[in-house]
Amino acid sequence: MFFHEGGCLTVRAGDVVLYDTRRSYLFGFPTRMRQLLMDIPREIFAERCAHAELSAPVLDLVRSLTAPRLGGTSARLAMARSYIDRHLSRVFAPTGVTPARHILEQRLARAHEQLGDPGSRQLTVAEIAHRWGFAGQAHFTRVYRGRYGRTPGAARPR
Numbered sequence: 001m002f003f004h005e006g007g008c009l010t011v012r013a014g015d016v017v018l019y020d021t022r023r024s025y026l027f028g029f030p031t032r033m034r035q036l037l038m039d040i041p042r043e044i045f046a047e048r049c050a051h052a053e054l055s056a057p058v059l060d061l062v063r064s065l066t067a068p069r070l071g072g073t074s075a076r077l078a079m080a081r082s083y084i085d086r087h088l089s090r091v092f093a094p095t096g097v098t099p100a101r102h103i104l105e106q107r108l109a110r111a112h113e114q115l116g117d118p119g120s121r122q123l124t125v126a127e128i129a130h131r132w133g134f135a136g137q138a139h140f141t142r143v144y145r146g147r148y149g150r151t152p153g154a155a156r157p158r
Contacts, residue, residue: 001028001133003106008132028103028133107132108147111140115155125152 002009002017003026011017011027019025027035088099095102111132114120120128129140129152144152 001103001107002026003028003103008107008110010131010133026103026106028100028107104143105147107134108144111144111152112148112155115152116157118157121157125156128152 002011002019004019005024009017011029092099092102097105111128111134114123114128114131115125123131125140126137129137134140134143141151144155148155
């Protein structure tokens with residue numbers, strides 16, 4: 001899942017997400033997943049990609065920037081992953097909440113809001129669960145009940 005000020009985006013294997021790091025965002029995955037994050041300087045992006053259909057130029061730019069740096073080894077990626085994990089742990093330590101728990105709570109809160117929204121009555125509980133990154137309705141119901149003390153169906157407006 002990719003959370004940003006405009007909402008939430010379900011991210012699948014092979015997807016490319018382009019975002020402005022000056023704005024708030026948060027990634028979260030319900031299962032184990034690997035990701036490659038790149039910071040592309042604004043000037044380079046503007047020069048190479050700004051006036052074209054984004055998919056091909058962005059992928060070409062990503063390939064050209066990663067090839068010389070990765071050197072065909074996974075050691076650098078593992079080092080970067082380890083750094084990110086340690087950094088997130090330090091950031092979240094004062095809150096007493098793990099990054100994974102924070103992401104889960106955010107997803108639950110958004111699903112809870114949508115379940116209570118009369119404008120979302122046409123959506124099933126399963127559709128809302130999927131929309132907020134839960135792989136299955138059973139898992140969603142279990143964590144929802146644990147957080148809110150009732151089933152998602154009971155939270156729907158009558």
